[in-house]
Amino acid sequence: MTNVRKAAGHCCAALFLLVVAGCAPTIARFDVLPARVCEGTPSVVTWEISGSPELTTTPAIQPLQGEPLRYQATEDTVFTLHVTRWPYQNPQVSETEVRVHRTPPPVREPIAFAMKCEDSSLVGILPRPATLWDSRIRLETVASDGSREMTVEHEARSATLTASAPSSSAFQGATMAGTWKLTTPLGVNERCGDPGTAPPARIILTTDFVCAR
Secondary structure (H helix, E strand, O other), rough: OHHHHHHHHHHHHHHHHHHHHOOOOOEEEEEEEEEEEOOOOOOOEEEEEEEEEEEEEEEEOOOOOOOOOOEOOOOOOEEEEEEEEOOOOOOEEEEEEEEEEOOOOOOOEEEEEEEEEEEEEEEEEEOOHHHHOOEEEEEEEOOOOOOEEEEEEOOOEEEEOOOOOOOEEOOOOOOEEEEEEEEEEEEOOOOOOOOOOOOOOOOEEEEEEEEEO
């Protein structure tokens, strides 16, 4: 009988630990969208959590009136969500940065493509979700370093960049969001699957963009 009581006690203790663990503060999702904005565009803040939230911003700004919860950052701002839940002492923390762009002048930003071999070419696909980007952000030019010929496709437009013409304005006015595709032929001394002649695993494009008025 004593062993039965001990076993029951152990089971209750294990059940208690499981219940308590399930009550720990958690952050399933923390979004500040869009995260790339033009000055004057607000970002919507949403989350899915277990516990009590505390939202802070650096630098400190006040939310706009009304629903949903919105903030209009005037400079690059870090949003920090702290979630607590009794009896736990350590909160769960998540941070999201909002980048604020002004116009003029144009902003320059490199974007990286992870490249994969397809037959005799390297191909990179880069999705950029529309929710992350202010629709007022518009492309001016796209450029490579001129080291190899490549074709860029975005929003049903395309441009071929070469050593003699490494920059193109073919995407002027297009949004940053959407799916980008980069294709370049393998070089003379490049072979896929051979570490000694491996092609580049990553290629960088440089974009210039502005905030449309």
